[in-house]
Every structure is written in structure tokens, then in C-alpha cells.
Amino acid sequence: MNKNEVFCIGLMSGTSLDGIDLVYVKFDKNRYKDFEIIFAETIAYTDVWKGDLQKGIHFSSDKLIKLNIAYGELLGKVLLDFIDKFQIQKIDFIASHGHTILHQPANGITLQIGDGQAIANITKQKVVCDFRTQDVQLGGQGAPLVPVGDALLFSDFDYCLNVGGFSNISFQKDDKRIAFDICPVNIVLNFYANKLGFDFDASGKIASQGKINEVLLVRLNSLPFYQQRPPKSLGLEWVQENIFPLIDSLETDVSSILRTFVVHVAMQISKIIYKNNSVLITGGGVFNSFLIENIAYYSKTKISLEGEKLINFKEALIFAFLGLLKLDNQVNCLKSVTGASKNHSSGEIFYPKL
Template sequence: MAKNNVFAIGVMSGTSLDGVDLVYVSFNKYNYIDFKIIHAATIKYSKEWKKLLQNAIHSSKKELNYLDVVYGRYLGNMIRQFMVNYKIDVIDFIASHGHTILHQPEKGITLQIGSGEEISKITKQKVVCDFRTQDVELGGQGAPLVPIGDALLFSEYDFCLNLGGFSNISYQKETIRIAFDICPVNIVLNFYVNKLGFEYDDCGEIAAKGAINHELLEKLNSLEYYQKAPPKSLGLEWVQTEIFPLIDEVEKDVPTILRTFIEHVALQIGKVIHQNNAVLITGGGVFNTFLLHRIQVYAENLIKLPSKELIDFKEALLFSFLGLLKINNQINCLKSVTGACKNHSSGVIFYP
């Protein structure tokens, strides 16, 4: 059986900085939909690393080059320890998303740090990384990247919705795959709840006690991004220039901000998945039960949750799948999703 399977480790660090997700997964070489997550873990960031990654957007090119190497070593050692902890000795490759520091595709800029060369040296494994750069060079957004996995591994769902630092969605429209970032989620909610001394708003309890600031809600919903047609994507820079200043100008009370922003998120998502019950919803935001309740109100549908393993680790799983497609020189980036000039096989491979 094992000879029909490929074994990989997928590595994902999201914009919400919850930690690094790692999965050890097997794929059937001849039928990709036959996959299994064998082991999975989330490694939390230390306060120092979290602060370093949060502030990296302000670093010089020289500092970012250095951080790329140091963070690559950090990931390499983390992956090596993951392999030891779970006694992983059969592995064909590692696929790492890295951590996004800069994402301005309209300027031809995207940067995910975490040197694949360093990861390969430390783990002594083949490494696939840097999945976004080629797409941006081909005129695309470099995001979202997971829709090819949604299409090939989760085709029984009409919509694949992820609630992470940002919410993004993917779905089939006739013969093409459509995908885009809907709006920010945890990258904003966590930022404001941090001011109260909490890492995150557990189940949305603080937000649920807040009041809606209707002026703020209207201004958020009127942002130009929401009028654009896909392909489109969001980054930390957009949140810092468009969202934070707008919120801070209108409202100071944190529970009110959280309550209002959850209403904004629910409304934007609800418009996209309206009255559809075949929605696969994953990502850390799923555990915000108040947010989920408000999404269901606007969507006018019943959201059924998958396994906790899939909720937590779907993106890491899909990056291992993107790595598999790259190694096999198969398309892993869709022009209908990113706006690139052609479908292509993206990523860079490093060998030990």
C-alpha cells in the first residue's frame, strides 16, 4: 500500500499569528482524493517571535533577508522536532508556505519569509516553498492559492470558506474556479482584543456584550475593496492603511469595535454564501461561535462543521498538496483565481 502513497509534511503560518500548523499526510499517487492526515500539531509562537513577525513589515531589505534565513532555521528545527516527536521516518518532501510579510501584488510585490534552503539543510529533506512569487510575476494576485486543492480534494462542497486572519472563499462557476479574499477576520479581532490583555476573544463572548456602532459599520461596508470583482486579495498593509485608521477614528470602546466588526464580517460573508447549505468552513475563526451565529443569520443557511482536525489543519494539508503538484509539474495555480496570464505550476524546490 505504501508504494502507492506519497508522504509529506505541510507547514502553514497564517496572518493571525496563532502559531505554525504542521501536518504529516499521505496521498495516493493515482487518486489524490484518497488522502489521510496522519499526525498534526500547532506550535505556538513565543512572544518574541510574534512581535518580530508583526513588526517585520517595517524592516529594511537587508533586515528581511536576514530574517528570511533565521526564520527558515526556526522552521527547520521545528519541523525536525515534529518528525522526532511523531517518529516520522518515511517522507518524500516538505511543503512550506512560509510567513507573509509583504503582499502588494498590484505593485508586483509579495514576500513570504522562511528560507527553503535552510529548512532543507536542517531536515535533510526535499523542500517546496515560495508558492506566490511566480504568480505575481505572471500578473496575478499570488493569492488565494488553496482553490486548486478545494477543487480536487473537496469537490462535494459548493463553497470552501476559510476563517483565518482573513476570510477567503473558493467555488466552481461553470467550468472555472473562482476564489478571493472576502474580508479581514482574526487579524482585526485579535488586534483589538489584545488591548484588553487577551490573546483572542474566546467564543466571541466579549464581542457579544458590545453594541453595534452603525456609523462604523456603514463605513466599513462602504470600503472600495468590497465593490471590486474578483480576482482580488488582501494583505496586512491594507488592514493597516484602511481598517485600523477608520476604526480608531470612529470608535474607542473595544467591545463595541469587536461587536461591530463581527457584524461587518458576517454581512460580507453572508452575501457570498447566501442560502447554500453545501459550505465547507474551516480555520480558527470557526471557534468564534458568536461570529458563526451572525454569519448564519445573514447567510440564511445552516453551517455544518467538519472534523476539528480539518478545521485546524486544512490549509497546511493543502500546501502539502500544492507541493505535490509542483513536484509532479502539474498545475497548482489557477489564472481564474489569481488573475495571472496563465495556469501554472508554482513554487521553488530545494534539495538537501
């Protein structure tokens, strides 16, 4: 057995509520790039859980405490099923992002539920979680956290672009890693697709049938967030306050809303990756072919997609990697990315209590 090999499970739940992403991955401590995603799976949420996670932002403190523990127990049970299904024998640790309920870094608040002690007790494994809180306490945005993984695992690409609930990007500039949230994506597209009875707009078919509302497009592109310099990050609260009311005041046809928002997303992303053919694109939005076509059109960029495992599970993979760095007391949060007062090793470690 190679003593530099580490086997772990990473978990990620995104704001678009697609489900819980799990990866069983092998890392080589001598060469991080030589990772291997051995098993990967997404577990869909029940309607009850989807509703609770959507409404959690409005819960009282007591109710959030209970939700945190209940969600940790859910993750623990999902992990046991994953371990049993794939007959996984060797696990050095589990790293869980949890699910973001609140993210208001300007107010010193970020909350990712999924109690680490509950996960550790149920799985009988060491657990690393709560990766964002320390960064916010150090004056940072607490997001995005993936860029450390981008820098160490995917340095062959000029840009690493994730298109999920939100789109975010990271890249190297003047010997620093720069990263930030670009704009909302699936968190908005799925919301309006739901109004027609669909979980999402498969391949962007509904959007492709709509018309661009030019007034709405201009207003979306004029939102102050897009003029801010990084570090900057987005949360559900910002979408609820800025995006939904604006859309609903200017357009009622869902297909036209989707078409206009797809173009908005493509234009915002294109401002950053314009005419660059070294872009790694991952995340659920990659499967919206109409969106990808628009990004390619506005950015004048040749879009090349990696394997499906990486597209679907890159964030879960990187949270596993952040857990590895934390356990080795290595930096996993960059001040150049989040705006924190210093680089640091973030996350809480939990051990099973017998």
C-alpha cells in the first residue's frame, strides 16, 4: 500500500437543489493532480427535504439548529448507503460542504447545515466540514472555496468555470489566484421552469422557444453587482431581492424569461473568458446545451467539455481535497480569492463518539 495514497469521500449540495453529490476519490499526496474519482453518485432530494432547504432561510434559530442536526443525520444515512452500494472498504476521512442556508458575508454570517458530529457518529468516520465560517470571521467572503483545488488540480487550464446554481470562475493573475461569483444561473432558470411543472429546462428547450426581452436584459446587465470588483460572492438572498422582483415586473412569459436570462448569463460569463480556448467548464449547467451555445457565441470561445464525472462532481471532488488539506494543516482558503485577512486552513474536524 502506498502510504501517500489517501482515500476519502466528498459531499456537495448546491444551491440549485439538484441533490447530494458524492465522490469516492483517491489522492496521491506527492502529486495532487494524479487524483482518481473511483465512484460517484447524485442522490435526489425528496420533495419534503427540498422544501425545507428552500425555506430554511426563514427559519427561527431553534428550528435551524434542529434542521442542522436532521440534515447531518440525512447525510450520514446517504453516506452509509453509498458505502454499502459500492462496497467501499478504505476511508481515511469524509469531507462535507453541507448545504448553504444563509450567506451574508458583509454581515459576518454564513451557514452551511449538516452537523459534522451527526455524520461522524452515523458513519463511524472522521469528518471535515464547515469550511466557510472561519474565512468570514477573518473578514473574507467565505466563497468561492473551489479555487484552491483549481490551482492545484487543474492548473493546465487558464480558466476554471463552474456553471451551477451560480456561475463562478477562478484563474491565475500576477501570481495570485483570483476567483469570484459571476452571476446566478440554475437557481433562476430552475425556479421559472418549476412554474411550468418541470424540475429544470432540459437542454434549454423551453428557453430556445422564447423571445429576448431587451428591456429586461439591459436591466439585468445593469445590476450594481456586475460592476463590483472581486472578491465578491452571491447567495439566494441576493437573487430574491434583486433578480426575481426585476424579472416579474417586466416579463410574464416563462419561455421569454428563460431565453432572456440565458443570454444574460452568457453575456456576463463572456466578459471574462472572451476569446480564450483554455477554459475548463463544469457543473450542471453544462448539460443545458442552449446555454452552452450562447456562451460559445458571445464569448467567441471554443467550448470543450471534459468527462461526465468531472462535469458533475468537480465540486464534491474539491471539497474532498479541501478536507485533505485541512487535515494536513495546509492552506485551503486564499485571501486573494475571498478577501480574508490571511491565507488559512479552514474547516472543523469531528470524530465519531462511541
